[in-house]
Structure formats: structure tokens, C-alpha cells
Amino acid sequence: MDKLRQEEIIRVLQAKGVDKPCPRCGNEKFERVGETAIQLSEKPNLHMFSTLGPIVPAILIACNNCGYLTHHTQGPLGIMRPE
16 A cells, blocks of 8 residues: 555545544554455355355554454445445
8 A cells, every 4th residue: 555545644634533543452552554355245154255245345453462453344435445
């Protein structure tokens, strides 16, 4: 992820009030891990590696202390890329 994209994500998360400590250990330091897409399955009993269903673009953030991982969907944050 380039620096401009990283700065955009940080700015948007801060504007949305995403500034609470880690729910697992109370640490206040987090770092951006990356961008991903979470696949939704219309038939959840199918094998987990199915290519069926839509995807949800997301940002991954991890606690610097315990590694607790959070997902933030890009749509509500207004940071989805056109591609």
C-alpha cells in the first residue's frame, strides 16, 4: 500500500472516531496491516474456499501489543477504489 493510501485510511478512520483502545488488552497503539476482500457465501455450508458470492473490500488493523485484528469495510468509510 502506498503512503498516500495509508494516510487517507488513517485520516478517514480518525474522522470516524476510530480511536478506542484494543478491546482485548487495552493497548492504544495500532497499525495498518493491509487491504483485503472478504468473500461472502450465499451457501455457507459449501467448502470455505468456494469462489461463489460477492466480496466486501476491507481494511485490516492490528493491535501493536496483542495482535488483535479488526476489519473495517471500505464502503461506509468512503474509501473504496474504483477497480
